[in-house]
Amino acid sequence: MAEVRFSHVTKKFNENMILNGVSAEIKDHEFVVIVGPSGCGKTTLLRMLAGLEEITAGEIYIDNVLVNNMHPSKRQIAMVFQDYALYPHMTVEENMSFALRLMKLKSGAISARVHEAAAILQLTKLLKRMPKQLSGGQRQRVAIGRAIVRHPKVFLFDEPLSNLDAKLREEMRVEIAKLYQRLNATIIYVTHDQVEAMTLAGRIVIMNHGIIQQVGTPIEVYRKPANLFVAGFIGSPTMNFLYGRLQAEGEKLFFKNDSLTLYLPPFLLADAARNAGREAALGIRPDDVVIGPGVREDCSEKIEGILEVSELLGHRENLYIKAGENRILAAVEAFFNQSPGSKVSVGFNYRNMHVFDKKTQKRINNS
Amino acid sequence: MDILYSIYEVAWFVLIVAAGIAALEGYFYYHFKLYGKKWFMAVSAVFFPLAAVLLCRYLGLVEGGGLGRVWAWFFIAQVLINLFFKHIVKGRFSLPYMLLAPAFTGLALLLVYPFVFQIYLSFHDLKLTTIMAWKNTGRLPFAGIQQYINVFTTSPLSEITFWTLLLRTLLWTFTNVFFHVAGGFALALLLNNEIRFKGFYRTLLVIPWAMPQVVAVLAMRGEFHSQYGFINIMLGKLAAAFPALAALGFGPVQWLSDHPLATCTLINIWLGIPFMMVVILGGLQSISSSYYDAADIDGASYFQKLRYITLPLIRPVLMPAVTLGTVWTFNNINVIYLVTGQSGGTEQADILVSALYKAAFTYNRYSYSAAFAIVIFAMLFFISVFYYAPTFGRGNLGIRGSLRGKVISPSSPARG
Numbered sequence: 046m047a048e049v050r051f052s053h054v055t056k057k058f059n060e061n062m063i064l065n066g067v068s069a070e071i072k073d074h075e076f077v078v079i080v081g082p083s084g085c086g087k088t089t090l091l092r093m094l095a096g097l098e099e100i101t102a103g104e105i106y107i108d109n110v111l112v113n114n115m116h117p118s119k120r121q122i123a124m125v126f127q128d129y130a131l132y133p134h135m136t137v138e139e140n141m142s143f144a145l146r147l148m149k150l151k152s153g154a155i156s157a158r159v160h161e162a163a164a165i166l167q168l169t170k171l172l173k174r175m176p177k178q179l180s181g182g183q184r185q186r187v188a189i190g191r192a193i194v195r196h197p198k199v200f201l202f203d204e205p206l207s208n209l210d211a212k213l214r215e216e217m218r219v220e221i222a223k224l225y226q227r228l229n230a231t232i233i234y235v236t237h238d239q240v241e242a243m244t245l246a247g248r249i250v251i252m253n254h255g256i257i258q259q260v261g262t263p264i265e266v267y268r269k270p271a272n273l274f275v276a277g278f279i280g281s282p283t284m285n286f287l288y289g290r291l292q293a294e295g296e297k298l299f300f301k302n303d304s305l306t307l308y309l310p311p312f313l314l315a316d317a318a319r320n321a322g323r324e325a326a327l328g329i330r331p332d333d334v335v336i337g338p339g340v341r342e343d344c345s346e347k348i349e350g351i352l353e354v355s356e357l358l359g360h361r362e363n364l365y366i367k368a369g370e371n372r373i374l375a376a377v378e379a380f381f382n383q384s385p386g387s388k389v390s391v392g393f394n395y396r397n398m399h400v401f402d403k404k405t406q407k408r409i410n411n412s
Numbered sequence: 413m414d415i416l417y418s419i420y421e422v423a424w425f426v427l428i429v430a431a432g433i434a435a436l437e438g439y440f441y442y443h444f445k446l447y448g449k450k451w452f453m454a455v456s457a458v459f460f461p462l463a464a465v466l467l468c469r470y471l472g473l474v475e476g477g478g479l480g481r482v483w484a485w486f487f488i489a490q491v492l493i494n495l496f497f498k499h500i501v502k503g504r505f506s507l508p509y510m511l512l513a514p515a516f517t518g519l520a521l522l523l524v525y526p527f528v529f530q531i532y533l534s535f536h537d538l539k540l541t542t543i544m545a546w547k548n549t550g551r552l553p554f555a556g557i558q559q560y561i562n563v564f565t566t567s568p569l570s571e572i573t574f575w576t577l578l579l580r581t582l583l584w585t586f587t588n589v590f591f592h593v594a595g596g597f598a599l600a601l602l603l604n605n606e607i608r609f610k611g612f613y614r615t616l617l618v619i620p621w622a623m624p625q626v627v628a629v630l631a632m633r634g635e636f637h638s639q640y641g642f643i644n645i646m647l648g649k650l651a652a653a654f655p656a657l658a659a660l661g662f663g664p665v666q667w668l669s670d671h672p673l674a675t676c677t678l679i680n681i682w683l684g685i686p687f688m689m690v691v692i693l694g695g696l697q698s699i700s701s702s703y704y705d706a707a708d709i710d711g712a713s714y715f716q717k718l719r720y721i722t723l724p725l726i727r728p729v730l731m732p733a734v735t736l737g738t739v740w741t742f743n744n745i746n747v748i749y750l751v752t753g754q755s756g757g758t759e760q761a762d763i764l765v766s767a768l769y770k771a772a773f774t775y776n777r778y779s780y781s782a783a784f785a786i787v788i789f790a791m792l793f794f795i796s797v798f799y800y801a802p803t804f805g806r807g808n809l810g811i812r813g814s815l816r817g818k819v820i821s822p823s824s825p826a827r828g
Contacts, residue, residue, distance in 0.1 A: 092705075095705075095709060096708070096709075097705050097708060097709075116708075116711075117708045117709045117711075118708065118709060118710065118711030118712075119711075122709065123709065124705070124706070124709050126702045126705065126706060127702075128700065128702055130700070130702035130703050130705065130706040132703060132706075132720070132721065132724075133725070134724040134725065134727075143707075143710050143712075143720070144709075144710035144711060147710055147711045147712055147716060148711060191706075195710075
């Protein structure tokens with residue numbers, strides 16, 4: 046098992062900057078998920094670690110060994126591909142043993158490793174099948190099995206679940222979590238799905254435009270997003286943003302836009318004088334939008350809005366509310382018994398409110 | 413005035429063809445659309461044989477005495493056709509049959525009729541001495557299987573035997589197909605890399621195949637000329653530059669007269685490589701690059717990737733191409749005919765089909781040639797069925813689905 050270190054890694058395709066100086070450290074036995082929208086460079090980063098892409102500049106270390114110019118097979122990594130890349134003309138067993146056969150291992154050792162991996166992944170009965178005779182989930186397991194038999198230092202997963210349907214994806218997600226507990230290996234997992242990132246990761250690396258936006262545990266990136274991008278990317282349904290200006294009236298700080306004035310208490314954002322005059326974005330998760338006239342502690346004063354649409358999800362209900370120019374999504378307990386067009390009063394939970402500078406996109410409150 | 417007469421003749425010909433097509437379409441319309449009418453059987457059984465007999469009479473195909481017999485044949489055929497349409501082609505099958513009918517008729521005229529006539533010829537004795545009798549009486553002496561015995565026991569030409577020809581043809585086919593595949597594969601691998609001017613190279617390489625074969629072969633034949641050909645000039649210059657080579661017997665060669673088969677082989681290899689290259693390149697481009705990524709991580713070397721990934725994955729496109737190439741090369745009369753100087757010339761370069769051509773049209777042994785052609789057909793048929801057909805299926809097994817249908821192989825089962 047091993048550590049991985051990226052140091053100022055840069056990748057250019059011709060003049061296109063794909064990765065712009067990525068630095069990150071992945072500890073031994075850690076499950077790190079790299080997440081970001083498509084085109085953010087996450088897969089390129091993984092392929093550079095695997096040795097499948099040239100590194101334009103910077104260094105990549107595995108176990109403190111510089112691997113920039115090392116052949117993929119020498120890096121002691123194993124990769125699970127998005128489309129599985131199972132050799133279609135080989136049986137499951139041949140697929141899993143291919144790397145070991147190329148290493149010229151003894152056939153007894155090969156068979157032992159293959160059967161061990163097959164037992165872990167419940168593939169023993171399928172060893173003689175061809176890949177096309179398997180279901181999507183089974184192919185996925187074979188692809189993982191092919192990685193396991195090599196006893197690699199680092200496992201790389203490149204969007205492994207994106208070719209599966211929703212239900213199977215959930216099942217395989219749990220399987221991968223179990224597998225991690227069992228193997229206790231260093232795993233780097235690339236996905237565009239923030240749910241996979243939140244549920245699987247020990248730490249999440251969030252990327253956009255070839256730059257790391259934030260690194261942290263799932264709860265850190267959820268509770269304290271470092272910038273507007275992370276705030277909008279992590280969490281489902283998406284966070285509400287209200288755009289306006291901060292204004293100080295005496296010691297008190299207010300958030301104002303054309304149709305809304307909100308008092309911001311000092312525990313949310315201290316130092317009213319320094320922040321006054323900034324263009325700002327307020328971020329509130331739909332779960333922290335409080336509906337109804339009742340007064341609660343640490344909650345903003347109520348504003349009036351009109352219910353536009355309500356979506357029933359079963360245990361929760363999503364309410365799309367328009368308050369002046371501001372559109373607000375609230376997630377409340379089912380059943381919210383009002384029809385579209387009716388008036389609702391909306392408040393925001395100060396304890397989970399995020400304030401961002403609109404210009405720098407950075408978070409400015411610390412709570 | 414001459415030109416006007418030509419135009420008149422062409423217009424007349426077009427009119428006849430159009431009338432023929434119209435008659436055929438009318439015939440189809442009657443049978444596909446009106447089979448449910450009460451008068452369907454009666455009218456067609458009377459009208460169509462009568463029309464056919466009148467046509468034959470008008471064209472002078474039958475003399476007065478034979479008309480009754482001809483009418484009887486047409487009548488029986490028409491009744492059978494009527495029954496076929498009334499009881500077999502009906503309901504939901506009538507549309508597919510109707511759509512197939514024109515193509516089927518065309519194929520029947522162009523393929524089935526000559527084939528049947530050829531079988532008829534092969535069991536009779538048509539040659540220069542019997543052809544006038546055949547023309548006058550319409551009768552040919554029956555020969556049984558004598559023509560087939562002759563194929564294996566006598567020479568189709570003046571001295572060479574069937575067995576020598578067969579051996580030579582197999583050698584010719586194997587050599588050509590081997591170098592076609594090897595050369596095509598090597599070029600396809602080169603073209604599959606990221607290189608500059610790829611489209612340009614590809615165009616250049618496809619030219620021998622895209623050019624009319626007559627032009628390509630005659631141009632190449634010129635290059636093999638003993639005195640003025642590019643090849644002998646180069647060989648002569650090399651021998652002059654390196655006397656050591658000349659001392660070993662290296663120098664200009666009398667290609668066309670001393671080594672006609674080798675010359676044909678070299679030219680045909682040059683002609684056949686582009687086709688294999690295009691097919692194999694298509695196969696290579698359909699292989700997902702993630703297999704190579706996976707193989708890189710698994711630690712496969714270049715040749716291991718070639719052996720374990722590329723070759724098995726292009727098999728489904730390669731095998732049909734090799735089968736086609738085998739049949740084409742086995743049957744390739746063009747190159748040999750054009751290189752060795754048309755119908756006369758040497759027998760040293762003849763393969764089965766070129767000997768067949770000479771037997772038929774230089775030595776005028778028509779029935780013998782018909783039997784000969786059927787023997788060649790049977791050989792190719794069995795090669796295709798027993799050697800290649802199983803590999804189609806096997807190669808296909810591992811491929812379909814995982815390449816997501818990019819590879820279309822001939823044995824894919826029809827769906828729907």
